[in-house]
Amino acid sequence: MTGFDPRPRFPYRRSADQDAPTPVRRPVVIVGGGMVGLTLALELIAEGITPVVLERNDTVSEGSRSICQAKRSLEIWNRFGGVGDRIRARGVTWNTGKVFFRDALLYEFNLLPEGGHRMPAFVNLQQYLVEELLIEQLRRVGADIRWLHAAGAMTRFDDHVAIDVATPEGTYRLECDWLIACDGAGSGIRKQLGLTPEGEVFPDKFLITDVRMRAPFPAERRFWFEPPFHAGQTALLHRQADDVWRIDLQLGHDADVQRERDPARVTERVRRMLGPDLPFEVAWTSVYVFQCRTLDRYVYDRVIFAGDSAHQVSPFGARGGNAGVQDADNLAWKLARVVRGTAGAGLLDSYQVERIAGAREDILHSTRATDFMTPRTAASRAMRDAALLLARDDPKFRGVINSGRLSVPAHFPDSPLNTADPAAFATRLAPGSPAVDAPVRTVDGPGWLLEQLGGRFVLLVADAGRTPLPESMTVGGERVDVVRIGPAGCRDTDNLVAARYDLAPGTCYLFRPDQYIAARTREFDRAWIEAAISNALGRT
Amino acid sequence: MTERRPNPAFSDADASYAALVAALESVGDARAQEFLSRLVLLLAAEVGDHARIEALIARAAASVPPAP
Numbered sequence: 001m002t003g004f005d006p007r008p009r010f011p012y013r014r015s016a017d018q019d020a021p022t023p024v025r026r027p028v029v030i031v032g033g034g035m036v037g038l039t040l041a042l043e044l045i046a047e048g049i050t051p052v053v054l055e056r057n058d059t060v061s062e063g064s065r066s067i068c069q070a071k072r073s074l075e076i077w078n079r080f081g082g083v084g085d086r087i088r089a090r091g092v093t094w095n096t097g098k099v100f101f102r103d104a105l106l107y108e109f110n111l112l113p114e115g116g117h118r119m120p121a122f123v124n125l126q127q128y129l130v131e132e133l134l135i136e137q138l139r140r141v142g143a144d145i146r147w148l149h150a151a152g153a154m155t156r157f158d159d160h161v162a163i164d165v166a167t168p169e170g171t172y173r174l175e176c177d178w179l180i181a182c183d184g185a186g187s188g189i190r191k192q193l194g195l196t197p198e199g200e201v202f203p204d205k206f207l208i209t210d211v212r213m214r215a216p217f218p219a220e221r222r223f224w225f226e227p228p229f230h231a232g233q234t235a236l237l238h239r240q241a242d243d244v245w246r247i248d249l250q251l252g253h254d255a256d257v258q259r260e261r262d263p264a265r266v267t268e269r270v271r272r273m274l275g276p277d278l279p280f281e282v283a284w285t286s287v288y289v290f291q292c293r294t295l296d297r298y299v300y301d302r303v304i305f306a307g308d309s310a311h312q313v314s315p316f317g318a319r320g321g322n323a324g325v326q327d328a329d330n331l332a333w334k335l336a337r338v339v340r341g342t343a344g345a346g347l348l349d350s351y352q353v354e355r356i357a358g359a360r361e362d363i364l365h366s367t368r369a370t371d372f373m374t375p376r377t378a379a380s381r382a383m384r385d386a387a388l389l390l391a392r393d394d395p396k397f398r399g400v401i402n403s404g405r406l407s408v409p410a411h412f413p414d415s416p417l418n419t420a421d422p423a424a425f426a427t428r429l430a431p432g433s434p435a436v437d438a439p440v441r442t443v444d445g446p447g448w449l450l451e452q453l454g455g456r457f458v459l460l461v462a463d464a465g466r467t468p469l470p471e472s473m474t475v476g477g478e479r480v481d482v483v484r485i486g487p488a489g490c491r492d493t494d495n496l497v498a499a500r501y502d503l504a505p506g507t508c509y510l511f512r513p514d515q516y517i518a519a520r521t522r523e524f525d526r527a528w529i530e531a532a533i534s535n536a537l538g539r540t
Numbered sequence: 541m542t543e544r545r546p547n548p549a550f551s552d553a554d555a556s557y558a559a560l561v562a563a564l565e566s567v568g569d570a571r572a573q574e575f576l577s578r579l580v581l582l583l584a585a586e587v588g589d590h591a592r593i594e595a596l597i598a599r600a601a602a603s604v605p606p607a608p
């Protein structure tokens with residue numbers, strides 16, 4: 001590995017827990033300080049719980065791996081000190097994708113065709129820089145990240161989990177009420193439980209490389225089927241921050257991994273793609289075989305899986321890290337209420353019900369994309385090539401072409417936390433949908449709807465100014481803030497809140513702390529709303 | 541709009557079949573797969589409805605045992 005700026009190093013520190021005469025009991029230990037563990041730590045700290053994060057390395061992700069950070073991830077991160085905005089400012093914003101077949105453009109797509117959203121469809125920022133920004137924010141809020149503390153043997157008890165932690169100064173034991181395994185695709189915690197995710201391994205090998213260059217190409221996603229520079233295979237080119245570009249080259253089934261890693265060979269392949277005149281430097285190379293698979297449960301008593309430890313997808317669709325961030329966002333508020341004792345028995349279970357549904361959707365899309373790129377038989381390749389030729393001449397067939405259906409947030413129409421609509425709504429949104437953004441104006445000036453939601457239950461009420469409403473409600477120890485849309489509260493300056501949510505005077509939407517819709521009704525009915533809140537807390 | 545009747549006749553079945561065979565014989569075995577792939581996609585787009593397409597795939601597959 002060459003060419004990247006040096007990664008920051010975070011020093012090992014001795015924790016007071018290492019000197020305690022008996023193991024210290026913590027409410028939450030997170031194993032793994034990758035994208036998902038770090039996001040979860042930010043979330044839990046905002047909920048008032050400081051987890052211990054154990055990280056066996058002393059730095060951020062070695063390879064750049066995840067580059068496409070989706071709108072939903074940016075929205076989630078923005079709730080924590082504006083990290084989403086910082087990632088956007090540091091990264092490359094893009095909405096356009098182009099698909100090429102042989103030497104011609106097949107079609108182009110726009111991932112965010114409508115305005116009135118704070119965040120773009122995607123920001124490209126390499127994983128190590130995302131993690132740096134997350135760590136910077138975690139430091140501001142006093143996180144307990146333990147670098148060079150590696151989780152080892154785990155013992156599960158009825159009411160806690162004990163974990164042996166290896167450090168440069170020897171091993172100590174830590175206890176916790178909840179252990180969250182964010183230790184990545186090769187999860188050691190998962191192995192200790194003897195669990196294997198179920199799914200599919202794809203036969204093809206892919207060369208993933210990052211090159212540094214000053215290139216004149218726009219910040220769009222370019223994908224080729226059978227390009228002249230890489231016969232019979234697929235290729236992808238995508239811009240990242242700091243003049244770094246991601247290149248994926250499909251190598252086929254029989255590629256020799258060792259040989260393909262050879263820097264001279266990589267350089268030759270890249271030069272064929274970029275042409276003889278563009279100077280570039282290969283900064284990072286890896287050869288991957290991809291898989292799409294998930295555990296069939298994520299909660300094992302007091303051990304919970306999130307991120308790549310729970311599920312993995314091929315990267316065409318940018319769904320891996322973005323799913324993990326959604327896992328963290330889904331889990332944090334639920335776990336916090338379990339720790340505080342205000343949740344019902346069903347709340348933690350709803351984490352796995354919802355996020356397994358999300359993982360299966362991601363796996364479906366990533367599998368289809370990878371299958372499209374890597375036909376396994378001569379006949380399926382003939383079908384794929386026929387589809388490409390038809391799509392070139394007839395736009396109707398573009399829908400068949402799959403170079404990755406890019407990450408969108410999961411919808412949970414079947415979530416046990418939803419309450420059925422008592423009235424008709426004319427909108428794509430429903431209970432179990434994540435909030436969609438829209439511009440608003442508050443007393444502080446222009447803002448966004450999503451800034452009014454999240455971190456607590458919110459009842460959004462479209463009021464005509466006269467309806468008598470409380471400022472907040474408390475249901476079984478859970479505080480619910482009332483946010484008014486209308487002249488007496490948050491102004492719907494562009495009428496987009498009304499349009500996107502099908503609001504009429506009196507319409508109420510109940511949002512969960514992760515900004516998902518739990519319930520909605522056409523009039524403020526306190527008893528109905530209290531029942532919906534109880535249900536959203538897993539109490540029924 | 542494509543017609544949505546369950547069986548838009550297939551009334552000139554003899555002629556349709558003869559046209560299929562003629563096309564297959566004219567492209568030859570070496571390029572039959574290419575031809576058939578394209579034809580299947582065109583026909584699938586005509587049928588349109590995913591549930592019907594799936595049912596037809598299943599019906600065709602039912603008489604062809606999977607490769608070992």
Ligand SMILES: Cc1cc2nc3c(=O)[nH]c(=O)nc-3n(C[C@H](O)[C@H](O)[C@H](O)COP(=O)(O)OP(=O)(O)OC[C@H]3O[C@@H](n4cnc5c(N)ncnc54)[C@H](O)[C@@H]3O)c2cc1C
Pocket residue numbers: 031032033034035036037054055056057061065066067068069127149150151152182183184185187188208288306307308309315318319320321322323324
């Ligand atoms: C080529 C490629 C491209 C990708 N592109 C995208 C993309 O564009 N968008 C996207 O969303 N996703 C993408 N992904 C997927 C993304 O990289 C992963 O989904 C993401 O890293 C998962 O985060 P994680 O925190 O679950 O795991 P990881 O990032 O793997 O982090 C796990 C952490 O746990 C630590 N750890 C492991 N074991 C222990 C232990 N015993 N004790 C202490 N610490 C431990 C590790 O050191 C590591 O820091 C891509 C992946 C690849 C390979």
